[in-house]
Amino acid sequence: xxxxxxxxxxxxxxxxxxxxxxxxxxxxxxxxxxxxxxxxxxxxxxxxxxxxxxxxxxxxxxxxxxxxxxxxxxxxxxxxxxxxxxxxxxxxxxxxxxxxxxxxxxxxxxxxxxx
Amino acid sequence: xxxxxxxxxxxxxxxxxxxxxxxxxxxxxxxxxxxxxxxxxxxxxxxxxxxxxxxxxxxxxxxxxxxxxxxxxxxxxxxxxxxxxxxxxxxxxxxxxxxxxxxxxxxxxxxxxxxxxxxxxxxxxxxxxxxxxxxxxxxxxxxxxxxxxxxxxxxxxxx
Numbered sequence: 001x002x003x004x005x006x007x008x009x010x011x012x013x014x015x016x017x018x019x020x021x022x023x024x025x026x027x028x029x030x031x032x033x034x035x036x037x038x039x040x041x042x043x044x045x046x047x048x049x050x051x052x053x054x055x056x057x058x059x060x061x062x063x064x065x066x067x068x069x070x071x072x073x074x075x076x077x078x079x080x081x082x083x084x085x086x087x088x089x090x091x092x093x094x095x096x097x098x099x100x101x102x103x104x105x106x107x108x109x110x111x112x113x114x115x
Numbered sequence: 116x117x118x119x120x121x122x123x124x125x126x127x128x129x130x131x132x133x134x135x136x137x138x139x140x141x142x143x144x145x146x147x148x149x150x151x152x153x154x155x156x157x158x159x160x161x162x163x164x165x166x167x168x169x170x171x172x173x174x175x176x177x178x179x180x181x182x183x184x185x186x187x188x189x190x191x192x193x194x195x196x197x198x199x200x201x202x203x204x205x206x207x208x209x210x211x212x213x214x215x216x217x218x219x220x221x222x223x224x225x226x227x228x229x230x231x232x233x234x235x236x237x238x239x240x241x242x243x244x245x246x247x248x249x250x251x252x253x254x255x256x257x258x259x260x261x262x263x264x265x266x267x268x269x270x271x272x273x274x
Contacts, residue, residue, distance in 0.1 A: 072116070079116075079117065080116055080117070081116070081117035081118070081119060082116075082117075082118060082119070083118075083119045083120075083121075084118075084119070084120050084121045085121065104121050104123075105119050105120075105121065105123040107119070
């Protein structure tokens with residue numbers, strides 16, 4: 001349940017450490033983003049102080065794919081699962097990832113959205 | 116419910132009791148109602164060949180209906196065997212306790228034999244009453260059956 005102002009961790013090596021969700025994409029007045037939804041984020045913190053190693057800079061606005069949520073995700077068979085934190089992977093407008101590696105566990109549900 | 120930690124370790128909870136204890140960071144080996152505790156303390160079987168059937172194998176098996184059917188039958192049988200072995204384990208564990216219980220019961224009876232005496236006397240009287248009433252009932256039935264046999268023989272012949 002990611003919404004505006006939610007601070008999210010970044011699960012790839014794009015250089016950002018935390019981002020803030022600015023918009024939940026996907027509909028008129030869509031309030032919450034769940035696993036697999038795309039949000040617009042603004043970079044809050046970087047992993048390194050040096051900007052050379054990161055592809056992003058503070059305050060830049062990107063799109064991001066939600067890859068981990070603390071909110072339970074219900075599968076069609078009734079089972080549910082949830083992860084330890086809320087995390088995203090930064091992507092560009094075309095849907096291509098900005099980082100080259102993903103860190104931490106990612107649920108299989110995201111396979112249909114090729115990342 | 117499944118919880119995936121950041122180190123990719125999966126934890127399954129059957130109900131909120133388990134979930135809440137996990138969140139409190141309690142060590143299941145020290146919490147008395149968990150299987151982990153019971154197994155480490157030797158209260159339940161920890162090592163048994165039936166447990167090998169339940170292990171997770173990460174090799175995918177091509178779907179075969181016959182195999183599925185056989186697996187279900189096998190599961191039932193393994194469950195049976197496990198239960199009998201559990202019962203036997205429990206028996207073995209409680210053997211000493213049984214002898215102890217008998218000894219203690221004997222001691223208690225010896226101590227409080229006076230409490231039992233009036234009850235025993237009453238019981239004898241009750242039994243006597245029961246036997247007497249039964250005897251009288253049998254006698255009455257015999258009388259009535261005698262009466263029946265001495266009534267007209269024609270009815271008996273036809274029947």
